[in-house]
Amino acid sequence: MATEAARFTLSPSRRTRRRKLVNFAMQGLATLAALSAVAVLALVIVSVAQRGAKALNWDFFTKTAATFGESGGGVANALVGSLVLVALATAIALPVGVLIALYVSEFAPPRIADLARLVLDVLNGLPSIIIGVFVYGLLVVGSGQAAWKGSFALAIIMLPLVARATQEVLALVPPTLREGALALGASRWRTVLGVVLPTSVGGILTGTVLAVARAAGETAPLLFTTSIVANTVTWDPRQPMLSIPLSIFQLSESPDPADHARAWALALVLLSFILVASLTARTLLARSRRKLER
Amino acid sequence: MRTVAPIEIAQPHEASLSASDREAVFETRGLTVSYGKAPAVSNVDLSIYRNLVTAIIGPSGCGKSTFLRSLNRMNDLVPSAKVEGEVLYHGQNIYGDGVDPVEVRRRIGMVFQKPNPFPKSIYDNVAWGLRVLGMKDDLDGRVERALTQAALWDEVKDRLKKGAFGLSGGQQQRLCLARAIAVEPDVVLLDEPASALDPIATSKIEDLMHELKNDYTLVIVTHNMQQAARVADLTAFFTLERTEQGGHGVLVEYGETPKIFTQPADRRTEGYVTGRFG
Numbered sequence: 410m411a412t413e414a415a416r417f418t419l420s421p422s423r424r425t426r427r428r429k430l431v432n433f434a435m436q437g438l439a440t441l442a443a444l445s446a447v448a449v450l451a452l453v454i455v456s457v458a459q460r461g462a463k464a465l466n467w468d469f470f471t472k473t474a475a476t477f478g479e480s481g482g483g484v485a486n487a488l489v490g491s492l493v494l495v496a497l498a499t500a501i502a503l504p505v506g507v508l509i510a511l512y513v514s515e516f517a518p519p520r521i522a523d524l525a526r527l528v529l530d531v532l533n534g535l536p537s538i539i540i541g542v543f544v545y546g547l548l549v550v551g552s553g554q555a556a557w558k559g560s561f562a563l564a565i566i567m568l569p570l571v572a573r574a575t576q577e578v579l580a581l582v583p584p585t586l587r588e589g590a591l592a593l594g595a596s597r598w599r600t601v602l603g604v605v606l607p608t609s610v611g612g613i614l615t616g617t618v619l620a621v622a623r624a625a626g627e628t629a630p631l632l633f634t635t636s637i638v639a640n641t642v643t644w645d646p647r648q649p650m651l652s653i654p655l656s657i658f659q660l661s662e663s664p665d666p667a668d669h670a671r672a673w674a675l676a677l678v679l680l681s682f683i684l685v686a687s688l689t690a691r692t693l694l695a696r697s698r699r700k701l702e703r
Numbered sequence: 704m705r706t707v708a709p710i711e712i713a714q715p716h717e718a719s720l721s722a723s724d725r726e727a728v729f730e731t732r733g734l735t736v737s738y739g740k741a742p743a744v745s746n747v748d749l750s751i752y753r754n755l756v757t758a759i760i761g762p763s764g765c766g767k768s769t770f771l772r773s774l775n776r777m778n779d780l781v782p783s784a785k786v787e788g789e790v791l792y793h794g795q796n797i798y799g800d801g802v803d804p805v806e807v808r809r810r811i812g813m814v815f816q817k818p819n820p821f822p823k824s825i826y827d828n829v830a831w832g833l834r835v836l837g838m839k840d841d842l843d844g845r846v847e848r849a850l851t852q853a854a855l856w857d858e859v860k861d862r863l864k865k866g867a868f869g870l871s872g873g874q875q876q877r878l879c880l881a882r883a884i885a886v887e888p889d890v891v892l893l894d895e896p897a898s899a900l901d902p903i904a905t906s907k908i909e910d911l912m913h914e915l916k917n918d919y920t921l922v923i924v925t926h927n928m929q930q931a932a933r934v935a936d937l938t939a940f941f942t943l944e945r946t947e948q949g950g951h952g953v954l955v956e957y958g959e960t961p962k963i964f965t966q967p968a969d970r971r972t973e974g975y976v977t978g979r980f981g
Contacts, residue, residue: 593808
C-alpha cells in the first residue's frame with residue numbers, strides 16, 4: 410500500500426494546471442457576458458428613473474399638454490390612449506389567439522398543425538412597421554385614422570404571441586386528462602372547454618400579459634393608424650388617440666426642455682409597466698406549471 | 704394459433720353454465736389494429752360476457768392495451784391507428800358506418816393505468832361527466848352513489864369540495880373509477896388500473912371489482928398474473944408473435960381463469976403463467 414501510493418501524485422501536473430487555467434478563463438468570460446446583460450438592463454432602468462422621476466407629479470398624470478406659452482401640463486391623453494388601444498387590441502387578440510392555439514393543438518392534423526406553427530412564427534417575426542403600413546392601406550386610406558385601427562394593428566402583433574404561448578401550455582396538459590374526459594363520452598369540444606382550458610388558464614394569462622407588455626411599447630403600428638391627434642383626453646375608439654410610445658417620441662422632439670423631462674417620465678411609466686407585467690407573467694407561469702406537474 | 708377453441712363458461716362452484724346462457728357483450732371478429740403499417744395486435748376473435756370479469760394478460764408489447772382500447776374506440780385518438788375486422792357490441796359493429804365514437808364511449812367507460820383525476824374538486828370530478836351527458840337530476844345523489852360504489856364515500860364525504868390532487872394515489876384511482884361508473888356505463892374497461900398503486904390500494908381495487916361485476920361487465924388488462932387469478936372469471940392470454948417485420952400480438956388462449964393457470968392447453972401459456980417466459 411505505502412509503496413504504491415508513492416508511485417503517483419495527486420497534486421496538479423503542468424498539463425492539469427494549463428487545463429485549469431483555460432477552464433477558469435472561459436468560465437470567467439461566460440460569467441462576464443451574463444453580467445453585462447444584467448448591467449445593460451440596470452443602466453437603462455437607472456438612467457430612465459433618474460431623469461424621469463423629477464417630472465412625475467399629479468399634473469403629469471391628470472392634465473393634457475399645456476397650451477403654448479404656459480408651463481406645466483401632463484400626458485393624460487397619452488396614458489388613456491395607450492390604455493384603450495391596448496385593451497381593445499387584447500380583446501381582439503386573446504380570443505382569436507386562444508382559438509388558433511386550440512385548433513393547432515386539439516383539432517388540426519399533425520401536418521397542418523406544423524404549418525400553422527410556422528405561419529405564427531413568421532407572423533411573429535414580421536417587422537411592426539410593415540404591419541402598420543398594411544393596416545394603413547387596409548383601413549386608414551380614404552377614411553382617416555382612428556384608435557380602433559391602431560388596436561387592430563396591435564392585435565396582429567399580439568396574435569402570434571398569445572397563440573404560441575397558449576399552444577405551448579396546451580402541449581403541457583397531460584394526454585391522459587383528455588383521454589379521461591373522452592372516455593366518459595364527452596365530445597372533443599366539451600373536453601377542451603371543461604378540462605383542457607381550465608387546466609391551462611395560468612399559461613394563457615402569462616402569454617397574454619407578455620403580449621400586452623409588448624403591445625404597450627409598440628410605436629410603428631400606431632404611426633400610420635392613430636398619430637394625428639387633438640390635445641384632449643378621449644375614450645372614444647372611433648377618434649384617433651395619442652399613445653405612450655408616440656408621445657415619448659413627440660415630446661423628445663420638442664424644443665422645450667420641460668417636454669424632454671416629461672418624455673423621460675413617460676418612458677419611466679412605460680418601463681415600470683413592462684417590468685411589472687413581465688414579473689407577473691413569470692409568477693403566473695410558475696404557478697400554472699406547478700399545477701400541471703402535480 | 705389463429706382461432707381459439709370455443710370456451711365453456713363454467714364456474715366450478717356455480718351450477719354449470721354453458722356459453723349460450725351467458726350474453727356476449729363484445730364479440731371481436733378478425734380484429735387487427737395497426738399503428739402505421741405495423742400491426743400491434745392481429746386477427747383476434749374473442750367474446751366478452753355480461754357481468755363477468757375478463758382479464759387480458761401477456762408480456763409487454765403483446766398488444767393487450769391496444770386490444771382494450773379498441774373496444775371503446777380510444778385508438779381513434781392516435782392518428783396513425785387503423786382498425787380492421789369487427790368489434791360487435793351487443794351485435795352492432797362499433798366501427799360500422801354511422802357509429803359515433805362519443806356514443807360508444809358513453810356506454811363503455813374506462814379507467815387508466817395512471818390515476819388521471821381532473822384538476823377540479825372531488826365532487827366535480829364525478830359530477831362533470833354527469834353534467835356533460837345531461838344526467839343532472841339528483842346530481843348529489845348520483846355523486847354519492849358512485850363514490851359509495853367505488854368505496855370512497857366515507858373517506859371523502861367531508862371534503863367533497865377539496866381538490867382531487869390532495870387524495871392519495873389509490874384514492875385518486877378509486878375516484879377515477881367512481882367517475883367512470885357515475886355515468887352508468889354498461890362496460891368498464893380497466894387498463895392496468897393498479898400498476899401505479901401500492902399493495903393495499905391494489906387489494907382495495909381488486910375487492911371492488913368483485914362487487915362491481917354484479918352491475919357491470921369488466922375487462923381488465925394486467926401484467927400481474929396473481930391479480931388476474933384473483934379477480935377474473937375468464938382470462939385471455941396474448942403473446943408477441945415474431946415475424947420478419949418485427950412482431951405483433953396474438954391471442955393464444957382464452958378460457959376460465961383456473962384452467963388457464965392450472966391446465967393451459969398451449970405451451971406458450973404454460974411458459975408464461977409458470978414464469979418461465981415473459
